Amino acid sequence: MLGNDIVDLDLAKIQSNWRRKNYLDKIFTAEEQLLISSAKRPDEMVWLLWSMKESAYKIYNRKTGIRNFAPKSLDCTIYPNIDQIKGTVSIDNDTYFTKSDIQLQYIHTIAAPVYNKLEKIKVTIYTSPNHPSDYKCTKPGCVSHHGQYLALVY
Amino acid sequence: MNKEEIIEALKTIVEPYSEEVLALAHIDENTDFINDLKINSANLVDIVLDIEEKFNIEIDNDSMAKMLTVKATTEIIAQKLEAHAG
Numbered sequence: 001m002l003g004n005d006i007v008d009l010d011l012a013k014i015q016s017n018w019r020r021k022n023y024l025d026k027i028f029t030a031e032e033q034l035l036i037s038s039a040k041r042p043d044e045m046v047w048l049l050w051s052m053k054e055s056a057y058k059i060y061n062r063k064t065g066i067r068n069f070a071p072k073s074l075d076c077t078i079y080p081n082i083d084q085i086k087g088t089v090s091i092d093n094d095t096y097f098t099k100s101d102i103q104l105q106y107i108h109t110i111a112a113p114v115y116n117k118l119e120k121i122k123v124t125i126y127t128s129p130n131h132p133s134d135y136k137c138t139k140p141g142c143v144s145h146h147g148q149y150l151a152l153v154y
Numbered sequence: 155m156n157k158e159e160i161i162e163a164l165k166t167i168v169e170p171y172s173e174e175v176l177a178l179a180h181i182d183e184n185t186d187f188i189n190d191l192k193i194n195s196a197n198l199v200d201i202v203l204d205i206e207e208k209f210n211i212e213i214d215n216d217s218m219a220k221m222l223t224v225k226a227t228t229e230i231i232a233q234k235l236e237a238h239a240g
Contacts, residue, residue: 016196022206026199026218050196069198070219146194 001062001141002121002154003096003111005054007047008147010105018046027053027071035078047107048085048100052076055111056089056096058142063094063113086118106149122154155235160228167204171197183225198222205231211238 018024024033024046032049039045053074060074061067078087085100089111099118100109110121121141126132131150135143140152155163165181172178172191187193187201202213202221211234213221220226 012196015194016200018196020200020203022203023199026202026215054195067222068219069195069222070215071199072215073219 001059001113002117003055003058004109004121004123004142004144004151004153005051005058005111006106006108006125006144006146006149006151007051008106008149009043009047011147012047013043018043029072029075032076044102044107048078048102048109049076051100051107051109052078052087052089052098052111055098055109055142055144056091058144059096059111059113060091060094108144108149108151110153124152124154126150126152155232157228157232160231161224163208164205164224164227164231167208168193168201171201181224183223183228185224187222187224187227209235211235 024036028036028049035049036042036045053071053076056074073091075090076087078085085102087098087100089096089098096111096113097115097118098109098111100107108123108125110118110123112118112121126149128148135150135152140154142153144151161181165178168187168191169178171193174191177185177190185191187198188195198221202218206213209231211231213230217230221230
């Protein structure tokens with residue numbers, strides 16, 4: 001099972017005001033809020049953590065059949081590297097492994113239940129208006145759509 | 155506040171976060187915020203905060219976890235209002 005989540009940073013800027021009172025507290029653990037407040041680019045950290053949670057939730061949801069909105073129970077840890085950002089997201093007794101790609105216009109995270117699966121995931125990202133209408137035929141392992149972007153993983 | 159009044163107030167709250175005009179017009183208990191109204195999950199937090207402000211109640215994390223449909227949300231608001239009044 002695979003997960004993936006893309007955040008269109010231009011749209012996120014318009015769509016969400018994470019500086020709103022109590023907003024961060026509803027979504028992020030104390031440790032995650034500390035990462036945001038100490039980040040050089042807090043916007044980037046907010047959406048990085050968010051995409052990690054969403055991509056892990058997509059696996060968790062299919063695996064357990066549980067559908068809920070409990071972002072704070074998805075607990076992120078980031079292991080920053082020189083060229084890539086890897087992390088884990090834990091919920092209940094499960095841990096999912098993530099790898100994120102931060103670009104100027106989007107943040108994309110892939111998630112897998114096993115660490116060494118991450119390197120085997122194939123990612124395709126389309127920018128509108130070039131979204132193929134028949135992408136479902138290609139049987140992606142997970143689909144994420146936000147703003148201009150359509151992200152598929154196999 | 156009865157159920158219909160809560161749903162009516164809820165409709166006003168969710169409107170700015172959805173572009174699904176038809177689904178908004180036909181909002182009822184069975185409406186799902188994500189599947190029907192196509193609300194971005196990051197905006198669900200805004201809806202929860204708007205509800206807290208509008209109804210002057212506090213939504214705990216366990217309650218928020220269930221708030222994916224109009225039905226579940228209406229029930230939680232009614233419960234919290236009752237607890238408040240009592």
